[in-house]
Amino acid sequence: MKPKQAKLMMRKYLDDNYLQGWQIGFMNKKTTAGNCCHVTKTIKLSSWFVKLNNCKRVHTTVLHEIAHARIGYGHGHNLQFKISCDYLKVDNASSTFKNNDTFMLHGIERKVL
Numbered sequence: 866m867k868p869k870q871a872k873l874m875m876r877k878y879l880d881d882n883y884l885q886g887w888q889i890g891f892m893n894k895k896t897t898a899g900n901c902c903h904v905t906k907t908i909k910l911s912s913w914f915v916k917l918n919n920c921k922r923v924h925t926t927v928l929h930e931i932a933h934a935r936i937g938y939g940h941g942h943n944l945q946f947k948i949s950c951d952y953l954k955v956d957n958a959s960s961t962f963k964n965n966d967t968f969m970l971h972g973i974e975r976k977v978l
C-alpha cells in the first residue's frame with residue numbers, strides 16, 4: 866500500500882471516531898506494525914509494514930490502533946480494548962512483525978508478501 870493512502874486511512878478513522886486532535890505518522894520499525902501513544906496523541910504505522918502489505922492488512926492495523934486511542938491510556942489489550950475492537954469490528958489480536966519475512970496478525974504467523 867502507498868504511504869499516502871495509509872495516511873488518508875488513518876485520518877479518516879481518527880475523524881470518524883471523534884479523535885480529531887490526534888496526529889498521524891510513520892515509524893521505521895520492522896518489529897511493530899503500528900503504535901498508539903496517548904501522551905503525544907499519535908498513531909503511527911511502520912513504513913515497512915505499509916509498503917510490504919495490502920490495503921486490508923493495513924486497514925486492520927489502523928483499526929487496532931484506533932481501538933487503543935478510543936479507550937485512553939493504560940488498557941493494553943484488556944477487556945475494554947476488546948470491546949473497543951468489537952465496536953470497530955476488528956480482530957483484537959496484535960499485528961507485530963516477528964522478523965523481516967513474517968509478522969503476527971490475528972495470532973497467526975504470516976509471510977510478508
Ligand SMILES: [Zn+2]
Binds near residue numbers: 929933941942959
Ligand atoms: Zn495493541
